[in-house]
Amino acid sequence: MSPTPNPTILFVSNPQGIPVPGEDLIHRPDITIDIDNEPLNGGVLTKTVALGIDPYMRRRMQFEYKPNTPVLGCGIGVVLRSENPKFRVGDHILGRSYPFAQYAVLSEATEPLRVLKNETGLPWTAYLGVLGLAGETAWVGYKAHAEAKKGETIYVSTGAGTVGSVVCQAAKAEGLRVIASTGSESKVEFLKEIGVDVAFNYKKQDVGTVLKENGGVDIYWDNVGGKALETVMGCMNKYGRIVICGFASQWNVPPTEWHGNKSLVLALVKNVTIKGFLSHDTIAKYGDFDFEAEVTKLVKEGKLNVREEASDKLEDAMKMLGDCLVGANEGKGVIVFS
Numbered sequence: 001m002s003p004t005p006n007p008t009i010l011f012v013s014n015p016q017g018i019p020v021p022g023e024d025l026i027h028r029p030d031i032t033i034d035i036d037n038e039p040l041n042g043g044v045l046t047k048t049v050a051l052g053i054d055p056y057m058r059r060r061m062q063f064e065y066k067p068n069t070p071v072l073g074c075g076i077g078v079v080l081r082s083e084n085p086k087f088r089v090g091d092h093i094l095g096r097s098y099p100f101a102q103y104a105v106l107s108e109a110t111e112p113l114r115v116l117k118n119e120t121g122l123p124w125t126a127y128l129g130v131l132g133l134a135g136e137t138a139w140v141g142y143k144a145h146a147e148a149k150k151g152e153t154i155y156v157s158t159g160a161g162t163v164g165s166v167v168c169q170a171a172k173a174e175g176l177r178v179i180a181s182t183g184s185e186s187k188v189e190f191l192k193e194i195g196v197d198v199a200f201n202y203k204k205q206d207v208g209t210v211l212k213e214n215g216g217v218d219i220y221w222d223n224v225g226g227k228a229l230e231t232v233m234g235c236m237n238k239y240g241r242i243v244i245c246g247f248a249s250q251w252n253v254p255p256t257e258w259h260g261n262k263s264l265v266l267a268l269v270k271n272v273t274i275k276g277f278l279s280h281d282t283i284a285k286y287g288d289f290d291f292e293a294e295v296t297k298l299v300k301e302g303k304l305n306v307r308e309e310a311s312d313k314l315e316d317a318m319k320m321l322g323d324c325l326v327g328a329n330e331g332k333g334v335i336v337f338s
């Protein structure tokens with residue numbers, strides 16, 4: 001059979017700040033693949049169904065990606081050929097190092113792969129967002145580390161993103177008072193729609209002032225790090241907990257320019273616990289708190305809402321990644337293939 005086009009996004013170089021399309025990342029529509037004969041080496045050949053745009057892809061550029069190889073991220077594909085008896089032709093497979101390309105050869109030798117059953121018929125993209133890494137991170141991180149009690153106040157930075165909005169809704173469901181910030185008015189509106197008690201735009205209102213006006217914070221869910229963390233530490237109530245989930249404000253600047261936190265002494269005098277976590281380590285230690293079953297049910301019942309921004313053009317992934325890193329996105333970015 002003649003070669004089939006296999007459009008691919010290649011990583012070219014480690015960006016200094018936000019990855020620049022056409023420089024650090026390039027779209028190569030000219031790449032081809034021989035679908036019938038491409039060696040699988042015990043793996044599977046998939047046709048891509050959907051790809052997710054995640055902030056952690058920026059960090060991977062710093063430490064993992066090799067120049068002139070496909071960008072890797074969370075992706076779902078349908079199996080066309082298989083040399084692994086665990087995966088059958090027609091199965092939908094999820095990988096977290098999935099090449100940003102129309103076709104992919106995936107192997108369990110290089111990454112864990114999972115068959116998605118999706119018996120409830122949710123859109124496949126749900127498994128890249130609310131039922132994917134971001135939703136899982138929010139669910140297990142909140143259940144394992146927040147030690148939340150009814151009536152307490154939680155502040156969630158980047159509250160309108162997938163992680164943030166799942167944390168906000170989980171906390172509301174447990175009777176907490178939720179304060180959340182985000183960087184645009186439309187995202188503030190979304191926070192109000194999902195029941196956040198105090199929703200504000202951190203680019204227009206001072207975080208410290210808002211938190212102090214609202215009686216301080218018992219739990220801080222930190223998605224951003226940097227100066228904001230220092231500020232919030234000054235607003236923590238006694239015996240508060242800070243859950244460090246992300247570092248969004250710092251990945252795009254060189255480590256030598258990362259913000260130095262001068263508020264650590266406040267953790268001492270206020271008896272504040274600071275816990276950082278990675279979702280896979282938390283799951284290994286504490287289990288997953290029935291993540292998939294519980295969150296699927298909440299999504300189906302309309303009790304858990306997240307925002308999604310979709311494109312059917314692979315090349316849009318480059319801009320969408322940059323938008324997600326500066327907050328110019330309106331929801332979880334996904335590329336959906338027809």
Ligand SMILES: NC(=O)c1ccc[n+]([C@@H]2O[C@H](COP(=O)([O-])OP(=O)(O)OC[C@H]3O[C@@H](n4cnc5c(N)ncnc54)[C@H](OP(=O)(O)O)[C@@H]3O)[C@@H](O)[C@H]2O)c1
Pocket residue numbers: 054055056133134137158159160161162163164181182183184187223224244245246247248249250277278279280323324325326327328329331332
């Ligand atoms: N610990 C783990 O295992 C784990 C796993 C997955 C994800 N994470 C982290 O969880 C966080 C949320 O992830 P997500 O997938 O739901 O994506 P997300 O919230 O959409 O993350 C990107 C958002 O970060 C915000 N942001 C960007 N630059 C910022 C800055 N300088 N200051 C403040 N906010 C900034 C923007 O939102 P605004 O418009 O609101 O500013 C942007 O939309 C990320 O930090 C991610 O790295 C951690």
